[in-house]
Amino acid sequence: MLILHLYNPETNDWQSGDLNLLQLPLHGDQKAWIDMSSASYAEQQQVLNRFQIHPVIAEDYLRERHPPKLEAYDGFTLLILRAFAGESFHEYPGHAQLSLLFSNQVLLYKCQLPEEAGHYKVQAFDVNRPVTPIKEWVKSYIHTVSASYLEKLINFEDELGEFEDAMLSHGDDHKMSRIMRFRSVFRKLDRNLAYQKDMFADLLTPDDGGAGVMSQFEPVELRDFYEKFERLHSMTQMYYDQLGDLVSSYMSTSSHQINERMKVLTMISAVFIPLTFIVGVYGMNFDHMPELHMPLGYYWTLAGMAVVALGMLLGFKIKRWW
Incomplete structure (x- = not known):
């Protein structure tokens, strides 16, 4: 209409x-x-x-x-x-x-x-x-x-x-x-x-x-x-x-936030890689491993692992990665 x-x-x-x-x-x-x-x-x-x-x-x-x-x-x-x-x-x-x-x-x-x-x-x-x-x-x-x-x-x-x-x-x-x-x-x-x-x-x-x-x-x-x-x-x-x-x-x-999280995860992984290596070495089942019979071997190993971890974190800090 x-x-x-x-x-x-x-x-x-x-x-x-x-x-x-x-x-x-x-x-x-x-x-x-x-x-x-x-x-x-x-x-x-x-x-x-x-x-x-x-x-x-x-x-x-x-x-x-x-x-x-x-x-x-x-x-x-x-x-x-x-x-x-x-x-x-x-x-x-x-x-x-x-x-x-x-x-x-x-x-x-x-x-x-x-x-x-x-x-x-x-x-x-x-x-x-x-x-x-x-x-x-x-x-x-x-x-x-x-x-x-x-x-x-x-x-x-x-x-x-x-x-x-x-x-x-x-x-x-x-x-x-x-x-x-x-x-x-x-x-x-x-x-x-x-x-x-x-x-x-x-x-x-x-x-x-x-x-x-x-x-x-x-x-x-x-x-x-x-x-x-x-x-x-x-x-x-x-x-x-x-x-x-x-x-x-x-x-x-968002990309920056993801990168920051990935950086933290990467640093954590980097710290634990040498520690995992040490644990792996002393976890091997050989009969002749002199360190196994040291009275303070366990404590020396833990101390060495702590020194490695702290040294790596200090290096990351000097390089301003965190």
């Missing part, structure tokens, strides 16, 4: 209904806002056919999963955006895809959410909202998409600081697994934001293909869009690198 809102400049109000309410071409200051989020594939095709959308543009708009894209043809501009649909970075349920196809008088809107992100909401169309140019609605959706990342990235900065303190004081494998999950989420965010940043960056030096898009937005607006997503992308990369540094620090610390 699709929802149509049609603005009538003569009565200065909005009429809501289905596609039967739409009479093309639109005249004067008439505006149409069509929500196709819940429309069937056939209904979406019907709308696109009525507006005579180019088949290539229509194909991209109809796809359920499509990388962010900005393209213009024959008075219409296609804008596909990806918003973060999770409640926080503790999980990544997927992204919300906003597909906007608009001209000076028409906005075809579609929002697709992953099943696990039922709490994510995009502001619904308000018929009481003052009438503004179509591009102002598009700008509000772009800001909504960037805000879906920005608020969570700012909040994550404090959480990351706590993570760093916790890993330095008492890091463990449980915290490591959480860090690895965060890195996985940020890797996906990095990909989505890189798409959108590059999409607007290409329009700052437009070629012939971008002329239609440039006619919809002022250069200063395009630069503002680019700077928003460039900052988000930079923050995502920074946090991803910081999480990687925590992993490296934890691995280095």
Whole structure:
């Protein structure tokens, strides 16, 4: 089911209904806002056919999963955006895809959410909202998409600081697994934001293909869009690198601790090797071993073993091995 809102400049109000309410071409200051989020594939095709959308543009708009894209043809501009649909970075349920196809008088809107992100909401169309140019609605959706990342990235900065303190004081494998999950989420965010940043960056030096898009937005607006997503992308990369540094620090610390334990075990083994040799010699069952008949032989042997052990420990201390 699709929802149509049609603005009538003569009565200065909005009429809501289905596609039967739409009479093309639109005249004067008439505006149409069509929500196709819940429309069937056939209904979406019907709308696109009525507006005579180019088949290539229509194909991209109809796809359920499509990388962010900005393209213009024959008075219409296609804008596909990806918003973060999770409640926080503790999980990544997927992204919300906003597909906007608009001209000076028409906005075809579609929002697709992953099943696990039922709490994510995009502001619904308000018929009481003052009438503004179509591009102002598009700008509000772009800001909504960037805000879906920005608020969570700012909040994550404090959480990351706590993570760093916790890993330095008492890091463990449980915290490591959480860090690895965060890195996985940020890797996906990095990909989505890189798409959108590059999409607007290409329009700052437009070629012939971008002329239609440039006619919809002022250069200063395009630069503002680019700077928003460039900052988000930079923050995502920074946090991803910081999480990687925590992993490296934890691995280095763990390796150092293991090396210290191995050093102690090695020194103990080194001390007992000559002592074991002495015990082995005097444990041999030969008939003629003069030391076996010495009254103080047992005590002299123990004393010699103690001297060897203490001498080796002293040597380790002089070499600063412990």
